[in-house]
Amino acid sequence: MSRAYNFFAGPATLPAEVLEEAKEHLTDYKGIGYSIMEASHRGKAYDEIHNEAVANIRELLGLSDDYSVLFMTGGASTQFALVPMNLRGPGQTADYSNSGAWAAKAIKEAQILGETTVVADTSDASPARMPRMEEISESENSAYFHITSNETISGTRWSTFPETKAPLVADMSSEMLSRPIDPSKFGLIYAGAQKNLGPSGVTLVIIRNDLAERAPATVPTIMRYATHISKNSLFNTPPTFPIYMLALVTRWLKEKGGLAEMEKQNEAKAKKLYDAIDASDFYRGTAAVEDRSVMNVTWRLPSEELEAQFVAEATERNMVGLKGHRSVGGIRASIYNSFPPEGVDALVEFMKGFEAANG
Ligand SMILES: Cc1ncc(COP(=O)(O)O)c(C=O)c1O
Secondary structure (H helix, E strand, O other): OOOOEEOOOOOOOOOHHHHHHHHHOOOOOOOOOOOHHHOOOOOHHHHHHHHHHHHHHHHHHOOOOOEEEEEEOOHHHHHHHHHHHHHOOOOOEEEEEEOOHHHHHHHHHHHHHOOOEEEEEOOOOOOEOOOOHHHOOOOOOEEEEEEEOEEOOOOEEOOOOOOOOOOEEEEOOOOOOOOOOOHHHEEEEEEEOOOOOOOOOOEEEEEEHHHHOOOOOOOOHHHOHHHHHHOOOOOOOOOHHHHHHHHHHHHHHHHOOHHHHHHHHHHHHHHHHHHHHHOOOOOEEOEOHHHEOOOEEEEEOOOHHHHHHHHHHHHHOOEEOOEOOOOOOOEEEEOOOOOOHHHHHHHHHHHHHHHHHHO
């Protein structure tokens, strides 16, 4: 059976080589007689995998010793709560940029827990866009400044990151490890794994160590970043199989040339799709050109009926997951690191044919 071109936003496509390797070792991990899923999280086999995953991420991002790499659970949604719980002290606010659906969810949790300032709001902008730094005035007493670096639903991203006085905190769920970043510009980064890093079940957190010391005494042990730093993410049983898959995906990323090479490939894939959209009056992109996401490409057709027909006909051609998020409709092609360039070519060909038949 041939693999589908999988445009789902997450869980999403994974490198075929990685899946093959996992399959090969599924029942007997390198001769130990059982799978890595069945291995103790305190044993040698898992220990090596865990530490390789940490080391790969450190190397790919170029992290200094000031930062820790954590594997946590509960998805990015849990980080929406843990960030304010740990980082915001008494008498402080926390600045948030509201750039769309995911930023709004982060803001809602921060508001439940304490003083929160929405310093920019482009959530209703059409075309969808990110705030400009000149539209933002930071609070004097902000504990951190939160952004959603890539809005998965509206298909926008911060192409360059804001320079902020307070430590920058970024939800990078839908673009983690898709381009090089300067980690020293960030206080904390988090990402659910299920888009660019592996299967769902593990959340990657990169945290500047000094920020973990801020947590008020009322934060429970399991919810403190400092707990997970001090135990190398082994305070309790971690999601071992997702971390194993993340180790394989990050190994694959290194073999492919790292983040600079990924960025080149990702930009080339996205450009083909945006060029196809821009060349046509039938397709209409929904994100402002300068803020277009390289991971999630979003567009509309002249009617919802045509959009449904487009998705159905693409599915018949083995191109799956193109339906836009249920909250906004339209079409969305998620083209993460491991999405093959041939899949983008196939989609562009299909778009041309669909327009010729229905335009
Ligand atoms: C940008 C962004 N943040 C947060 C989330 C929520 O992630 P999780 O389901 O891992 O909690 C998503 C999920 O799609 C997302 O795209």
